[in-house]
Structure formats: C-alpha cells, structure tokens
Amino acid sequence: MKIVGYETFLVAPRWQFLRIDTDEGISGWGEPIVEGRAEAVQGAVAACMEYLVGTDPLRIEEHWQVLAKGGFYRGGAVLSSALAGIDQALWDIKGRHHGVPVHELLGGPVRERVRMYTWAHGVDNAALVDDAQAKVASGFTAVKINVSEALPPIPGAADVRRMAARVEALRTALGDGVDIALDFHGRLSTAATRQLLPLLEPLLPLFVEEPVTPEYSRDLRRITESTSIPIATGERLFSRWDFRDVLTTGIAVAQPDISHAGGVSEVRRIAAMAEAYDVNVAPHCPLGPITLAASLQIDFATPNFLIQEQSLGIEYGGGNELLDYLVDPAVFAFTDGHVERPTGPGLGIEINEEVVREAAANPHRWRSPILRHEDGSFAEW
Numbered sequence: 001m002k003i004v005g006y007e008t009f010l011v012a013p014r015w016q017f018l019r020i021d022t023d024e025g026i027s028g029w030g031e032p033i034v035e036g037r038a039e040a041v042q043g044a045v046a047a048c049m050e051y052l053v054g055t056d057p058l059r060i061e062e063h064w065q066v067l068a069k070g071g072f073y074r075g076g077a078v079l080s081s082a083l084a085g086i087d088q089a090l091w092d093i094k095g096r097h098h099g100v101p102v103h104e105l106l107g108g109p110v111r112e113r114v115r116m117y118t119w120a121h122g123v124d125n126a127a128l129v130d131d132a133q134a135k136v137a138s139g140f141t142a143v144k145i146n147v148s149e150a151l152p153p154i155p156g157a158a159d160v161r162r163m164a165a166r167v168e169a170l171r172t173a174l175g176d177g178v179d180i181a182l183d184f185h186g187r188l189s190t191a192a193t194r195q196l197l198p199l200l201e202p203l204l205p206l207f208v209e210e211p212v213t214p215e216y217s218r219d220l221r222r223i224t225e226s227t228s229i230p231i232a233t234g235e236r237l238f239s240r241w242d243f244r245d246v247l248t249t250g251i252a253v254a255q256p257d258i259s260h261a262g263g264v265s266e267v268r269r270i271a272a273m274a275e276a277y278d279v280n281v282a283p284h285c286p287l288g289p290i291t292l293a294a295s296l297q298i299d300f301a302t303p304n305f306l307i308q309e310q311s312l313g314i315e316y317g318g319g320n321e322l323l324d325y326l327v328d329p330a331v332f333a334f335t336d337g338h339v340e341r342p343t344g345p346g347l348g349i350e351i352n353e354e355v356v357r358e359a360a361a362n363p364h365r366w367r368s369p370i371l372r373h374e375d376g377s378f379a380e381w
C-alpha cells in the first residue's frame, strides 16, 4: 500500500481536519491543530506530506521517527501537532486495513466504557450553577470550570475568597455525586496558588489543572507538596521528553492532547511512562470529533486512564460543532456519564466529507482572545 495524496480542511469552529489517501482506496482522517494557529499547522503538515506521499502508510513508527526527528528542529506546538494529526490518520488507515478498531491494535480493550467530562461556564455563580446543572442533566457526571478570569498573579483577599466561593456554590448545588475539576490555566503565580488551594481542599475537587504554565514546571513540586488536591497538567506538553521531568513532581494526572503531543503513538507512550510514576491519564480534548475519537481509542487501551474531556465546540462560535461532521453521531452518545466502546474500524468514526467541504469553503480564522487586567495590562488567557 502507498500514500498517494492528502487534503486539509480548516473547519468551524477552530479545527483542521486531514485526510490521507492510499492507492488501495482506504483513506484515514486526523486532526492536526493548534487552537488559534491553524494555518501554521497546515503549512507544517504540507511539509511532512512531501516526505510521506509515495511511502507505505502502515509503517507508522518509522514515519513517526522521521517526522519527529528528521527535520533537525524538533518538537513544540506546531510541529508536534502536525505530526499528531498525521499519526492519527495513519492509525485510522491501519485499523481500516486490518478491519479492527485502533484500540485492538494497542493490545485490546481494558475497559468497556469511558467516563467523560465537559466544561461548565458562567460569568457569575448563578450562571455557572445553571450551566453545570444543564450539563449534568444532559448526562455528565463531572464538569470542569474556570476558577477565575484575568486576575492579578497575586490577587487580594476579596478575589481569593471569590474564587473559593465560586467552587463552594457549585459543590453546594451539585452535591458530592458530581465531580468538579478546576482549570487554573496557569493564571495565578505559584505563591497565589499555594494560598488558594487550602481553601479549596474541603470542597474535594477532582483535580486542579495547570496551576502553572510549562515555563514554571519546576515549581510544580512546591505545589503538589503543599496540598492534598490532585494536581493535573499537560495540555501544553508535546512529547514524552516534555513530560519526563513533570512526571517526577508529584502530579496526579497527566493531560496529553492527542492532537498536540504526537498523536496516538506518542500519547500511548506518555501514558505508559505516567503509569511508572503512579500518574493517571485524562486526555485533554477541547477539540473536534477526530481528536475525540483518537482519544477514546487510547482510553479504552490504557490501564491508568482516569476521565476523558469533551467539548461540543459550540462555545467557540462559527456554527458547526462536534457531532455535525459525523455520519453517525451515536458513536459519541453516552449514558450515565460514559461512552460505550467504539467497534468500528480505525478511529471508529465515519467523517461526513460533504459537511467538511461545505465548512472548509469558508475557512475559519479563530484566534485566542487577548485579555486585559483591570489596569489595562496584558492578561494571559
């Protein structure tokens, strides 16, 4: 079998899809994307495909090594995400070629269903509680929230208490039967995080995510040792080498993104490394249907899996959302907060190419918002 061509599609709300074609009529789909940097990843995919066209798509590991290391410059968000989407498409092709889901090729299923969580948003506590209750009513048993927007890195007493009160309002409304994850997005300093976490401890969050950005990973140890709350991180780490030191800091949850961290191949390896540090894996996925499908393939084959993120995509605008691009959206249906094991070949989904083409006719220009502190200075999103 040989790769004979490919096509990329920039589709709403903020995703890029890739289809790789072979001379045997089998095509595979992947999702190479960095949120807000779609065109850069598209260019990187084109450069990788110069090498791949004409080669055997079944030699995934060989291609992974060449694409990850053959360009002399390595890693980072753009190159690793281009490789991630390509790797997904190659696993899709391999699964379809053998007529089995990818998780069968990864050693077979280790569970029958996968627990999901999604975002709850709200500008104030009442709106947040409403949205979270709607998500629970739609079947989720866990939600993730922002604790704050655009705060000074060391907030004063009122802001610290307001953040704690936000989580407390949600716990009171949802009870202990729903798990609550807290995403810090690295907006607070290490010192402020250490001040806030003890106030959150009695509320038993499932985990606190990205207490610091990767530039400050060496400070994670000071945070994990200061709290009983499980600490999660990893959506902005792109390889097993990026994860290596972080796994020694006492974190509880690794969150590689299958569309950023080198695809199915690399996330599989990151998960195995994490197991050796008693770290569980909760793949990051505020992305599209192919990323979610690839994540589920990993989840079903990974013993130290915890919970899977999913976003409907509607919160990013642009009209289309997660399920619109699927021939059969039932593959992501869930009951009791869990998705059943996908049994279709490859990544287990069928992409509706007509809808993809329509969406790509008006390529999105999604960009991360530029936020400001109250004093007018730049605030990290």
Ligand SMILES: O=C(O)[C@@H](O)[C@H](O)[C@H](O)CO
Pocket: 035, 183, 185, 235, 284, 285, 286, 309
């Ligand atoms: O954990 C999450 O889903 C968020 O941190 C998103 O990754 C962020 O908004 C960029 O897309």
Ligand SMILES: [Mg+2]
Pocket: 183, 185, 209, 210, 235
């Ligand atoms: Mg996050």
